[in-house]
Amino acid sequence: MSDVARAAGVSAATVSRALRGEPGVSEATRRYVTEVAKRMRYAIARDASSLAGGRRYAIAVLAGDVRRGDLLAGAEGALRQAGYDVLLYVLGEPPARARFFEELPLARRVDGVLALSVDLTPAEGAALRGLDVPVVEVGDDDLREALRLAVGHLVELGHRDVALVVTGDESHDEELAAGGLRVRPEWTLWSSPTVAGGEQVVDVLLDAERLPTAVISSSGEVALGVFLRLRRDGRAVPGDVSIVSLDGAELTRAVGITAVEGAWRERGEHAVDVLLSRLRGEDAAGGPPPVRLVVRDSSGRRV
Amino acid sequence: MSDVARAAGVSAATVSRALRGEPGVSEATRRYVTEVAKRMRYAIARDASSLAGGRRYAIAVLAGDVRRGDLLAGAEGALRQAGYDVLLYVLGEPPARARFFEELPLARRVDGVLALSVDLTPAEGAALRGLDVPVVEVGDDDLREALRLAVGHLVELGHRDVALVVTGDESHDEELAAGGLRVRPEWTLWSSPTVAGGEQVVDVLLDAERLPTAVISSSGEVALGVFLRLRRDGRAVPGDVSIVSLDGAELTRAVGITAVEGAWRERGEHAVDVLLSRLRGEDAAGGPPPVRLVVRDSSGRRV
DNA sequence: CTGTTAGCGCGTTCAA
């Protein structure tokens, strides 16, 4: 940095201010210094800067579900553009995850935390907040909103007997009832988030006395399993049964299943906006981009 | 650190040495210091450490294809365990990518670079190597090896007329011929790496005078497109045409397409091993975990 | 608006 300062005929402090966009430098000086720095291929040394300044120019990104590549990419791009480094932490298996929250290797290392589809427990959230930096969480599921869209779509098509397959453990009877559907306990099913899980769900449905005219699945894999198993059983989709997925854009798009899709890349960017606002002490404006229903071939009018 | 030193009744230098596992400290002292540090919840400040010591304890991970979540997760886990921070860079669209290589924001920030399925151009590779830290690349495709497996499988099933659909631009006539297949220019097709691309490929194949008895696709999406389009056209899979994909574990597994699968998580870990070896100045032993063929319902004996 | 001074928290000599 002192080399640049000498070359530009100013002091190191001025170079520092100019390069960081700090006020207190004339526009002319800033432009000149910036140009000299670029010519000399100089960039501020991050760790010296952090050490002296206190700010770290780094955000910890906790990723729960690594398959949400778009969410991660969106967040990374936005952070990079804002001049922040991205420290990635993949919170995978429970033991590794537990160790992470125990050691909290983020202390004094980042200016903020972004939790992407990690579904923090209250204890984990508290631990993060103990870090004393802004924490922003992006839930894996806007399940309620997605469910509303799916229910609306199916009701519009004349369906009333709809089974709901979830992979989590919350109740969603309200959304179903509010949309005008019949709520039956035997039509609320749990499944592992896999294609095989979806296939098993169909077996259960077929065993019951009545088949629903539509199935909503919270997972794309499960929706695909339901789709394949119904077909194999000679049922027409959507002739006999309609299918709507609440997630799994790639899979459902490939196979042609009607699905609710979140704009994950945009959600990542939005989360960064919120985080950066907090860092500036402001309040973020606006909510995340809404989920949207993409109608494909797996849903049709009730026959 | 000085607090810990005082509490332990030693100097800061000793604490530093003890905590980093440097030689020159008695085992007893080290144990005691380590314990005091843990009790005080003290951890070495990374940026001060880098500033003073030169090592950065951070690895830049460049991710080209964010859908390769397992590769990324494997690398992240291995790096974390080795005590390195992971600085994530998603190399997405061409303009952003070009800017990255132009500015190379890694200078003096990382101890090494891991390029995961980014498919570096020679110029990009040279730029990275100019950083003067070890660079390890994990190719997106072990296409040749995968192709050999796929060809062997099909030949064993009696196929000789096999179309190859690629999304890249290399030639693979050798592998086809070496396996004993007939090589026909009109059966080597290019496709965009999408389901729609695969569907279009089938249209082209159907236009020709002869249909191959099997199709190999370098992409899972394309394989799915081929599968769906063939079915829609009334062709049986694998009755009329067998399909083997060289990638796309998730998709192909879901739909039941025979595919070559790489153990991506393990490959990520292996790449880290190689990188860490280089950092120690050693030579890494062993190659990456091999790809394997998973036979499913889309490939069968030639009829 | 700009320069000067004094650390930030550690690792690394060098002596003891």
Place this chain on the structure above:
DNA sequence: TTGAACGCGCTAACAG
């Protein structure tokens, strides 16, 4: 085996 002193490259507070 341990401790003291110095400096890594930068930013913050102050003075001009």
